[in-house]
Amino acid sequence: MKFRRFAILVRQTSAWRGWPLAVAVVVLAVFPHVGGDFYVDLVLTTMILSIFALSLELLVGRTGLVSFGHAAFFGIAAYATALLSPSGAAPSHAWLLPAGVATAALAAAVIGAFCLRARGVYFIMVTLAFAQMTYFVFHDTKLAGGSDGLYLNVKPALTLDGITIVDLRNPRTFYYATLVLLVLVYAVLAAIGRSRFGHALAGIRANEQRMRAAGFSTYGYKLAAFTLAGALAGIAGFLHAVKDGFVSPEILAWHQSGAVLLMLILGGIGTLRGAVLGAFAFVLMKELFQSEALFGAFAKHWQLPLGLAVIACVALMPNGIVALPTQLRRFRAPLLNAG
Amino acid sequence: MDFAVFLVQCLNAVQYGLLLFLVASGLTLIFGILGVINLAHGSFYMIGAYLAYALAPLAAAHSGGGFPAALAIGVVLSIVFGYVLEWVFVSYLYEREHLQQVLMTYGLILVFEELRSIALGDDVHGVAVPEWLAGSVPLGGVMTYPVYRLFMSGVCLLVALALYAVIARTRVGMAIRAGATNREMAQALGVDIRLLYRIVFAAGVALAVFAGMLAAPVTSVYPGMGNQVLIVSFVVVVIGGIGSIRGALLASLLVGFVDTFGNVLVPQIAGVLVYVLMAAILLWRPEGLFRTG
Numbered sequence: 001m002k003f004r005r006f007a008i009l010v011r012q013t014s015a016w017r018g019w020p021l022a023v024a025v026v027v028l029a030v031f032p033h034v035g036g037d038f039y040v041d042l043v044l045t046t047m048i049l050s051i052f053a054l055s056l057e058l059l060v061g062r063t064g065l066v067s068f069g070h071a072a073f074f075g076i077a078a079y080a081t082a083l084l085s086p087s088g089a090a091p092s093h094a095w096l097l098p099a100g101v102a103t104a105a106l107a108a109a110v111i112g113a114f115c116l117r118a119r120g121v122y123f124i125m126v127t128l129a130f131a132q133m134t135y136f137v138f139h140d141t142k143l144a145g146g147s148d149g150l151y152l153n154v155k156p157a158l159t160l161d162g163i164t165i166v167d168l169r170n171p172r173t174f175y176y177a178t179l180v181l182l183v184l185v186y187a188v189l190a191a192i193g194r195s196r197f198g199h200a201l202a203g204i205r206a207n208e209q210r211m212r213a214a215g216f217s218t219y220g221y222k223l224a225a226f227t228l229a230g231a232l233a234g235i236a237g238f239l240h241a242v243k244d245g246f247v248s249p250e251i252l253a254w255h256q257s258g259a260v261l262l263m264l265i266l267g268g269i270g271t272l273r274g275a276v277l278g279a280f281a282f283v284l285m286k287e288l289f290q291s292e293a294l295f296g297a298f299a300k301h302w303q304l305p306l307g308l309a310v311i312a313c314v315a316l317m318p319n320g321i322v323a324l325p326t327q328l329r330r331f332r333a334p335l336l337n338a339g
Numbered sequence: 340m341d342f343a344v345f346l347v348q349c350l351n352a353v354q355y356g357l358l359l360f361l362v363a364s365g366l367t368l369i370f371g372i373l374g375v376i377n378l379a380h381g382s383f384y385m386i387g388a389y390l391a392y393a394l395a396p397l398a399a400a401h402s403g404g405g406f407p408a409a410l411a412i413g414v415v416l417s418i419v420f421g422y423v424l425e426w427v428f429v430s431y432l433y434e435r436e437h438l439q440q441v442l443m444t445y446g447l448i449l450v451f452e453e454l455r456s457i458a459l460g461d462d463v464h465g466v467a468v469p470e471w472l473a474g475s476v477p478l479g480g481v482m483t484y485p486v487y488r489l490f491m492s493g494v495c496l497l498v499a500l501a502l503y504a505v506i507a508r509t510r511v512g513m514a515i516r517a518g519a520t521n522r523e524m525a526q527a528l529g530v531d532i533r534l535l536y537r538i539v540f541a542a543g544v545a546l547a548v549f550a551g552m553l554a555a556p557v558t559s560v561y562p563g564m565g566n567q568v569l570i571v572s573f574v575v576v577v578i579g580g581i582g583s584i585r586g587a588l589l590a591s592l593l594v595g596f597v598d599t600f601g602n603v604l605v606p607q608i609a610g611v612l613v614y615v616l617m618a619a620i621l622l623w624r625p626e627g628l629f630r631t632g
Contacts, residue, residue: 066438114618117625121376121437121581125573126621129614132570136610254570258445265442301457307449314442315431 021273025183032175040175046283047178048239051185053263053275055232058189060261061270062198063225064205065116068124068257069131072111073230075252076134077104077237079144082247085153096156100241101234107134108230109223116222131257139249149248152241168242178239182276185232189272192228201225266313268320277321285309343482348599354488356595357495361550362568363575363587364502365543371582372519372539375432378444381569382451383421383544387413387551388560389455392464399467406469413552414545421544425537433536452562461562466555491553498549499588506584515539519582571598574617580627589628 028047032040052074059065080103081096111130118126137143144150155169168174192198200221203211211218241247250256259282267278289295289302289309317324366380390413391398398409428447432440468487475483506512517525518535526532551565558564575594579586597616601609620628 060438066441068441114621117621118577119625121370122577122626124376124437124441125577126617128570129574129577129617133611133614136614140610141607254566258442261438262442262445265438269438301453303449304453304457307446307453310446310449311443314439314446318435318439 021186024276025179028179029176032172040171042283042287044175044178044243046280047182048236048243049260049263049283050276050279051178051182051239052233052236052260053267053279054182054185054189054272055229055236056260057264057269057272057275058192058201058225058229058232060264061275062193062205063201063222065222065226066124066261067115067127067226067229068254068261069111069115069127069129069134070229070233070260071252071254071256072131072134073104073108073233074237074240074256074260075138075247075249076107077101077234078241078247078251079138079150080104080234081238081241082150082152083144085156094156097235097238100238101231104234104237105227105231108233109227112223112226112230116219116226128254128257131252131254135249135252135254138252144247147249149246149250152245152247155242155245174243181235181239185235186272186276189232193272197221197224262310264320265318266320268322271322274320274322281321343478343480346478347482347484348603349596350484350488350492352596352599353592354492354495354595355599356592357492357499358550358554359568359571359575359594360499360588360591361495361546361553363572363579363591364499364584365546366572367576367579367582367584367587368515368539369543370576372515373429373433373536375429376437376440376444377429377543378441378569379447379451380543380547380572381565381567382448383417383547383565384551384554384568385455385563385565386451387417387548388466388555388558388564389459389551390416390548391466391552391555392560393459395466398469402470404471406472410549410552414549417545417548418541420548421541422537424544425540429540430533430536448566452565456562463559463561465559468556487556491557494553495550498546502546502584511535511538571613574613576627578617578620578627580629583627583629586627586629 028043031043035043052070055073056067056070059067059070077100081100084096084099111127111134115123115126115130139147166173166177168177192201200211200216203214203216204218204221208218237251240251263278263282264275265278266281267276268274286302286306289305290299292299295302295305317327319327362380362384365383366377369375369377369380391409394409394412397412398406432443435443468485472487472490475485476489478484506515514525514530514535517528517530518532522532525535571594575587575590578593579588579590593616594613597612598609601612605612
């Protein structure tokens with residue numbers, strides 16, 4: 001009896017539950033030393049998308065706000081990065097990331113103030129419409145290169161007294177900077193999950209009426225969550241712009257907002273690891289269907305199997321990869337009893 | 340702006356608005372009654388346009404006399420298609436959350452676009468205006484206006500009136516309104532709700548396909564054309580209020596005018612104007628102009 005209690009205690013300790021995460025971080029950290037260039041680049045892209053998906057998880061999973069326009073903030077930060085990158089030689093660009101993130105946060109605060117007046121289905125469509133509006137601002141006006149997109153002048157580096165500390169021009173350094181940011185975003189969101197703020201957001205998801213009756217100004221909480229989610233998406237947008245050295249309106253298109261929602265539901269809504277797993281699953285799926293080695297000439301039509309896979313995934317595992325073990329156990333239990 | 344130009348732009352705005360109404364009314368019906376967010380609705384418009392392209396030889400037969408026949412074939416095909424699609428796919432969405440509906444119909448868009456690409460390729464195609472509608476009427480001193488666009492507006496208006504008559508005056512329309520207000524109660528009183536849903540969905544598909552077929556000679560036919568219409572239709576539904584046909588009509592005309600005159604007066608920011616309109620209306624009325632249910 002005593003031992004059992006001890007075992008439960010061990011299992012409940014965060015150190016014990018955290019070990020798969022620690023393993024994942026170690027694997028990601030070692031990967032550039034063993035993987036080929038193509039795969040390292042792919043993992044890098046996926047890590048950026050993971051940050052993007054994590055930022056949306058705060059809205060969709062925690063607060064219960066399904067935003068279909070999250071790509072807007074990703075794109076706004078990417079454009080801000082490109083527009084603000086100075087044309088001269090590269091001095092310290094430590095301010096470029098905060099500037100990009102601040103722009104995205106500001107945009108999220110303004111757009112959120114409008115969108116959060118709508119509820120439920122209206123919220124989904126209004127966020128979509130605002131994201132489209134942002135898309136047209138960058139696509140139609142001469143503000144930032146129009147539909148042709150925009151090149152970054154210089155890739156940023158963090159220097160102090162002439163000594164380069166973090167040089168994002170070096171792919172290896174950039175990889176590790178992204179990994180550090182991913183871990184940071186994950187940690188911040190995990191901390192929010194345990195905080196009073198996070199619990200208030202979960203309360204809003206469960207029953208907003210009740211939260212208001214309990215004295216919470218839910219609008220303020222939701223706007224704070226929306227702004228924070230926009231800012232975190234901004235980190236991903238900044239990394240995307242620096243990685244490619246190029247931004248185009250396509251990164252704000254509604255397909256992007258759809259894709260990041262898809263990552264969430266693939267991984268499993270309501271958990272942080274689900275968002276990261278979903279990002280990896282999505283990229284793998286896309287790479288698989290685009291692979292000419294496997295599908296030959298049909299790889300050109302990769303969207304067809306992707307669309308079918310999306311439908312199948314949502315239909316068959318509505319709770320995502322995270323819930324798959326439970327789902328399988330439930331599926332097997334009656335079989336075992338019968339046998 | 341001189342008066343003839345103003346008149347031409349007004350006609351364009353009405354024509355665009357009424358065309359939007361055909362797509363948006365289906366969207367708002369499916370939304371208000373079935374409770375499904377159907378992202379694939381734009382694809383039906385795209386399918387309609389490509390159908391018009393595929394049926395172009397028929398439409399051109401007998402010096403354009405085949406055009407009504409082509410339209411009729413398109414409508415019949417789309418009703419069958421919508422009926423079957425509701426049966427095998429959409430009926431599984433009713434019990435699901437909105438997010439899952441969004442993603443599954445998003446998957447459907449990818450499937451439809453890619454099937455279109457496999458069947459007909461990715462090229463842009465023009466579709467000829469039928470011969471008997473090819474002329475233009477004089478307007479004021481120097482301006483002329485194409486007959487086909489007037490024809491489009493007229494047909495759209497007829498469809499809108501017919502839709503209103505069906506919903507307000509017939510037994511089916513009564514069942515639709517009852518189903519929208521209270522699904523369980525309507526079912527308990529003997530309305531076959533599953534059949535009703537199938538009919539509403541098929542009608543929605545037919546409206547979008549019909550709009551695509553009508554628009555093909557004016558807009559030409561290109562990949563991704565459905566997505567653009569889908570987003571604007573969403574704006575129309577949000578402005579008009581979910582489930583409201585009246586709201587959809589008013590909102591589509593409003594969007595038609597704002598977009599058309601925006602393109603003439605302030606072309607630099609025309610793309611954004613419709614969304615500004617939506618934001619303004621939502622500030623005023625967060626649930627759209629006419630909310631039902």
